[in-house]
Amino acid sequence: MKNSLFKYCLRLGDNSLILGHRLAEYCSNGPYLEEDISITNTSLDLIGQAEAILKYAAKVEGEGRTEDDLAYKRPEIEFYNVQLTEQPNGNFARITARQFFMDAFNFYLYSALKESTDNTISAIAAKSLKEVTYHLRRSSEWVIRLGDGTNESKIKMQEAINDFWRYTSEMFEMDEVDEELIAKGIAVDLKPIQDLWNKKVDEILAMATLIRPEDAYMATGSRKGYHTEYLGYILAEMQYLPRAYPTAKW
Amino acid sequence: MSNTIEELEKQFQEKIDNEIKIEPKDWMPDDYRKNLIRQMSQHAHSEVIGMQPEGNWITRAPSLRAKKILLAKIQDEAGHGLYLYSAAETLGVSRDQFIQWLHEGKAKYSSIFNYPTLNWADMGAIGWLVDGAAIVNQVSLQKTSYGPYARAMVRICKEESFHQRQGFEIMAKMMAGTKEQQQMAQDALNRFWWPSLMMFGPHDSDSSRSSLALKWKIKRETNDTLRKRFIDKTIPQAEFIGLKVPDPDAVLQPDGSYKTGPIDWDEFWNVVKGNGPCNKQRLDHHKRAHDNGKWVREACIAFSEKQDKRKVIAN
Numbered sequence: 001m002k003n004s005l006f007k008y009c010l011r012l013g014d015n016s017l018i019l020g021h022r023l024a025e026y027c028s029n030g031p032y033l034e035e036d037i038s039i040t041n042t043s044l045d046l047i048g049q050a051e052a053i054l055k056y057a058a059k060v061e062g063e064g065r066t067e068d069d070l071a072y073k074r075p076e077i078e079f080y081n082v083q084l085t086e087q088p089n090g091n092f093a094r095i096t097a098r099q100f101f102m103d104a105f106n107f108y109l110y111s112a113l114k115e116s117t118d119n120t121i122s123a124i125a126a127k128s129l130k131e132v133t134y135h136l137r138r139s140s141e142w143v144i145r146l147g148d149g150t151n152e153s154k155i156k157m158q159e160a161i162n163d164f165w166r167y168t169s170e171m172f173e174m175d176e177v178d179e180e181l182i183a184k185g186i187a188v189d190l191k192p193i194q195d196l197w198n199k200k201v202d203e204i205l206a207m208a209t210l211i212r213p214e215d216a217y218m219a220t221g222s223r224k225g226y227h228t229e230y231l232g233y234i235l236a237e238m239q240y241l242p243r244a245y246p247t248a249k250w
Numbered sequence: 251m252s253n254t255i256e257e258l259e260k261q262f263q264e265k266i267d268n269e270i271k272i273e274p275k276d277w278m279p280d281d282y283r284k285n286l287i288r289q290m291s292q293h294a295h296s297e298v299i300g301m302q303p304e305g306n307w308i309t310r311a312p313s314l315r316a317k318k319i320l321l322a323k324i325q326d327e328a329g330h331g332l333y334l335y336s337a338a339e340t341l342g343v344s345r346d347q348f349i350q351w352l353h354e355g356k357a358k359y360s361s362i363f364n365y366p367t368l369n370w371a372d373m374g375a376i377g378w379l380v381d382g383a384a385i386v387n388q389v390s391l392q393k394t395s396y397g398p399y400a401r402a403m404v405r406i407c408k409e410e411s412f413h414q415r416q417g418f419e420i421m422a423k424m425m426a427g428t429k430e431q432q433q434m435a436q437d438a439l440n441r442f443w444w445p446s447l448m449m450f451g452p453h454d455s456d457s458s459r460s461s462l463a464l465k466w467k468i469k470r471e472t473n474d475t476l477r478k479r480f481i482d483k484t485i486p487q488a489e490f491i492g493l494k495v496p497d498p499d500a501v502l503q504p505d506g507s508y509k510t511g512p513i514d515w516d517e518f519w520n521v522v523k524g525n526g527p528c529n530k531q532r533l534d535h536h537k538r539a540h541d542n543g544k545w546v547r548e549a550c551i552a553f554s555e556k557q558d559k560r561k562v563i564a565n
Binding site for chain 2: 021024025027028029030031032033034035036037040041043044047048050051054067068071072091092144145146148149150152153156234237238240241242245247248249250
C-alpha cells in the first residue's frame, strides 16, 4: 500500500512539475504581455501543486527524502508524468492544445479526488481544483478562439490537436497501483473520467470548429517510467545545480 | 476668454509648485509630455526586457521554492510593465507604438539588462542590487508630478521591496553555504556592482535633462543624491554577509556615508549606445516573441469580430 500510494503521488506530482516546467520555459515569449503573465501564473500554480504532492510522497515513502530530493535527484526512469506534459512548447497553438488536454483531465481527476479517503490527497485536490477550474476555462477559450479565429490560427490549432492526440490515452491507463488504491477509496477509477474528458473535448472542439482526430498509434510507457526523448533534457537542465553541488543548500 | 500659452504655463507651474498632481486631461507643456513619454515608456520597457535575464534561470532554479519565487517575481515585473504601459498610454501613445519605438531603437530600457546572468547568485544580485537601486529611484518617484505615474509607482514599490528582500536572501544563503556558492555570490556582486551604480544615470553635472525634469517635479531628486543613498545602504549589507564590493577606493567616512571610486562612464555610454554584451540578444528576443505572436493577436481580433457579428445577427 505504501509503495502504491508513493507511486500514485509521484504520478500526480510529476504531471504538475513537468508541465509547469514547460510553461516556465515560455516566460517572456508570450504573444502579448497579459498572456505572458497568464502562462507564468499557470506555471506557478502547477509548481505549487507539485511541491505539495511531492512533499506528501516523501512523507509516505518515509525514507527521509524531501520534495526537492524527489524533484531534483530522481532519474528519468523514476518519473511517472504522462508523456504529453514533456512535449516541447513549439508555437502557441501547441502550448494551448497540450494545456487543454491536461487541464480537462486534471479538472475531472481533482473533482473526483476531492472525495478521496486520504485526507492529504483530498485537501490537495480541493485546493488544486480551484486553480485547475480556471486553467481549464482559459485553455478552452483559447482552443475556441484559435480554432474559430483566422485561417492560419485554425490550421495551427488543428495541427497541434492532431499532433498531441497520440499522447492523450496515457492519462487514463490504470494498473495494479490504481486497483489497490481504488479499492481503498484513495484513488479514483479513470474510466468515468475518460468519458467526461471525451465529452468536454468533443464540446470544445465543436465550438472551435475543429475536428476530433481518429485514434491511431497511442503513446504509452510513463506508468513504467518510460518517456519520450524530451524528458532527459528537461531533467538535465532542471537538476543541474543540485546534482553539480550535492552538498549545497539553496 | 482663452488663455495664452504663457498663462497656461504659469498655471501649470503653480500646480507643480503646490504639489497638485497633473492628470491626463489637464493642459501640459509639450516638453513635459514628451519627457514623460520617454521616461515612462523606458521604465515600462525595462520591466519587460528585465524578464529575460531572470527568465534565463527559471528552468535551472535549484529548489521548488526558489523556482516559485523566481516565477512570481518575473510575473510581478511583467505586471509592472503593464501598469506602466497603461499609465503611459494616458499621454496619448498606444502600447503598440511604444513597442514599435523599442524595436526601432528609438526607445531605450535600463542598460543593466544588457548584462548576462551567468550563475544562480545573479538571481540574488539582481533582486538585491538591481531592484534595490530601482526602489531608491521609485520611492522618490511616488511623488512625481504626473498622477498616473505616481500612482503606478506606489503599487510597484510594494512589490519591489519584496523582490529586494528575496534577492538578499539568496545572497545570504549562498554566503552561508559551500565555498563554491560563496564564490558564485562574490562573482555576481563583482559583475553587477558597477552597472547597478550606473542605473542612476550620469552625474548631475553631466545630466542634460535633469534640471527641467526637477523643475517639473517629474524627477524629485538628482541622480547623484539617489546613487549615494543606494551606496550607503548597500555596502553595509554586503559586509554583513561577508561580501566585498569590487571598489578598492570605497571607504567609510566619519559621518557614516561611503566615499567610492570613479564610475567607468565610457562603459556606461557604450552599453547605452547598443554595445553591451546582451543588447542585441535582448532586443532580438523581444522582437522574435512579438513577431511569433502576431498570428495569435490576429486570431483574437478575428474571433472577436465574428462574435460581434453573431451578436448583431442574434439580436
